[in-house]
Amino acid sequence: MKKVVLGSVLLLAMTSVHAAESPRWDSAALSYQSADLDGDKLNGFGLSGSKLLGTNVFVSGSYSSVSDKEYGVNWDYNTMSLGLGYRTALTQNTDFFGVVSYEDVELEASSGGFSDSGSENGYGLAVGVRSMLTDKFELNGGFKYIDIAEESDTALSVGALYNFTNQFSAGVGITKSDDIDTVSVSAVYYF
Secondary structure, three states, X not given: OHXXXXXXXXXXXXXOOOOOOOOOOOEEEEEEEEEEEOOEEEEEEEEEEEEEOOXXXXXXXXXXXXXXXXXXXXXXXXXXXXXXXXXXXXXXXXXXXXXXXXXXXXXXXXXXXXXXXXXXEEEEEEEEEEEEOOOOEEEEEEEEEEEEOOEEEEEEEEEEEEXXXXXXXXXXXXXXXXXXXXEEEEEEEEO
């Protein structure tokens, strides 16, 4: 299923001829997220952004905090990613990119004044495609490998953005991995 979805994203990205511009990389986003962590539903927010440092090199970062309360226990799951990436144009309106990142994950449980938490860090490797199907509609997809504390996970993500203006977009995204599945709704500001 994952290969079919990503294949569809790549096919649409490569065959589009109506776009007037390439994807923009200087952005900041705020999102509402709903995550399924081993059968538990958690909700929260995410912050992310990227900035080109020239023509092809960019920095990226993201922070996510989702939580839930079950049986009197508050669960908080926080992730942070800081990366350095490289993008290259495949066509006038489609970019291929790769990112090497530092990853940090924290899980905290608290109840009745008592709390316990654990934090681990590691690295991530990501590759993907972003394509402007039209001047208003962007489609993206990618794979990410994360290695934290001798544990690894691979995720597939797909998303779509609609550009309301040159500076504001809204979108949806889905990320599926072995441990956690996330659905997000985002507002994006381009600078």
